[in-house]
Amino acid sequence: MPFGYASxxxxxxxxxxxxxxxxxxxxxxxxxxxxxxxxxxxxxxxRALHKISEIYDRIGFAAVGRYNEFEALRLGGIRYADINGYTYDRSDVTARGLANLYAQNLGQIFTESIKSFEVEVVVAEVGDTAETDAIYRLTFDGSVFDEHGMTVMGGQAEAVAGRLKERYREGMTLAQALEAALAALTEPGGERPAVGQLEVAVLDRNRPHRKFQRLAGPRLEALVAEAAATAQAAPAAEPGEASAEPPGAAPGSPDAPATGPEGDIDTGSGA
Incomplete structure (x- = not known):
């Protein structure tokens, strides 16, 4: 057996x-x-290095890990989407196709390169209805997971996912969904991230053409305030349902308005 051999x-x-x-x-x-x-x-x-970006009309991208590596994946995905949308039709560009492309690249890098990519990626596509939405999570070795409803990656993903499952339900308003996400990202007894340290974006099926929308500035501040108010008002409005929730849960009121408050919106995809 040669010196330095490893299986x-x-x-x-x-x-x-x-x-x-x-x-x-x-x-x-x-x-x-x-x-x-x-x-x-x-x-x-x-404010310069984004974890969340737009890939195409209906497709968003989020990643954790080493920035230069997932930025290379993002740019490759944009080139793929632009070429296929121009060559064939814009409707032919799908999150599933992008997920397959990323899976091939990540799998090849993991098996053939000395160093694997330190990244985890989500490719999401918003459909005409909630049933046609698609969320794909890809790991560093090219494995693809078809997620339903929600997913968490990076950091203490298991703990965050456990807290999110306690709060998540189908058909939440934007404010309720944001409250659930912030509660899940906050460790018990810890302080929530300041609004200025949050990166928030949506794929809104009701927007024409480009569905991606980055929420920032006064719009995000007002939405966070609305989310907190919704969480505080829910137990008083629904005492029966509030008592059934596990400790620390933040159920939302179904009567909350579906639209967010007015304010400045950054609709750019980020760099």
Whole structure:
């Protein structure tokens, strides 16, 4: 046996452990459905380096891990979408096709390169109805997971996902969905991220043409305030349902308005 030999199984385990440690050092990103589309929420103090971006008309992208690596994936996805949309038809560009492309690239890098990518990616597409929405989560080794309703990646993903499952339900308003995401991202007894350190975006099925919308500034501040007010008012309005919730849950009121408050909106895709 040559000196320095390591079995393929050991090499793959080492690569996987290395990638998982890098991803876990980042902050979690939450992606979940609400009544009019898909919501992305990520703690991110940087105004220049985005974790959440637009890929195409109906498709959004979110990632955690090493920035330069998932930015390369994002740019590759935009090129793929633009070429296929121009060559064939814009409706031929789908989240499923992008997920397959990313899976092939990540799988090839994981098996053939010395160092695997330290990234985890979500590709989401909003449909005409909630039943046609699509959320795909991809891991560093090219594995693809077809998620339903919600998903969490990066950081303490298991703990955040557990808190989110306690609060998530179908058909939530935007404010209720944001409240559920922020409650899940906040550790018990901890302080919530400041509004200025949040990156929030939606894929809104009611918008014409481009569905991606980045929420920032006064619009986000008002929406966070509405989410907090909704969470505080829900137990008083629905005492029977509130008592059935687990401790620390933040149920939302079904009578809350579906539309968010007015304010400035950044509709750019980020760089």
């Amino acid at each position: 393929p199984e050991q090499i793959m385990r080492d690569k996987a452990d290395y990638a998982r440690k890098g991803i876990a050092r980042g902050r979690s990103v939450v992606v979940l459905q609400y009544e009019h589309g898909i919501l992305f929420v990520a703690p991110n103090p940087s």
